[in-house]
Amino acid sequence: xxxxxxxxxxxxxxxxxxxxxxxxxxxxxxxxxxxxxxxxxxxxxxxxxxxxxxxxxxxxxxxxxxxxxxxxxxxxxxxxxxxxxxxxxxxxxxxxxxxxxxxxxxxxxxxxxxxx
Numbered sequence: 001x002x003x004x005x006x007x008x009x010x011x012x013x014x015x016x017x018x019x020x021x022x023x024x025x026x027x028x029x030x031x032x033x034x035x036x037x038x039x040x041x042x043x044x045x046x047x048x049x050x051x052x053x054x055x056x057x058x059x060x061x062x063x064x065x066x067x068x069x070x071x072x073x074x075x076x077x078x079x080x081x082x083x084x085x086x087x088x089x090x091x092x093x094x095x096x097x098x099x100x101x102x103x104x105x106x107x108x109x110x111x112x113x114x115x116x
Contacts, residue, residue: 007034012030014030026103040062041063047068048064054073057113058113062080064076064082
């Protein structure tokens with residue numbers, strides 16, 4: 001599938017999950033994913049590092065870029081990752097995953113942080 005089709009499909013899945021689970025976080029992420037490209041988030045690893053602590057779960061409704069460094073474990077779910085960002089997060093002991101995968105695995109969203 002083309003990236004735009006994947007983005008639209010993900011947005012619809014997030015909306016369904018928001019209605020089904022009555023958790024507003026998925027609707028919020030859906031709105032951000034479905035927004036125009038110029039309004040979508042691009043977040044550097046350094047920003048994730050500044051705004052999180054060890055063990056934090058983070059959603060980036062856009063792309064994670066590799067500028068900066070990170071020195072603690074985080075689980076980051078994003079629409080896409082640059083190669084450098086993925087390498088830095090994994091090297092720090094963290095995890096990288098897609099938003100759809102993260103949504104299916106996460107039932108408790110009270111401790112999830114949205115950056116971007």
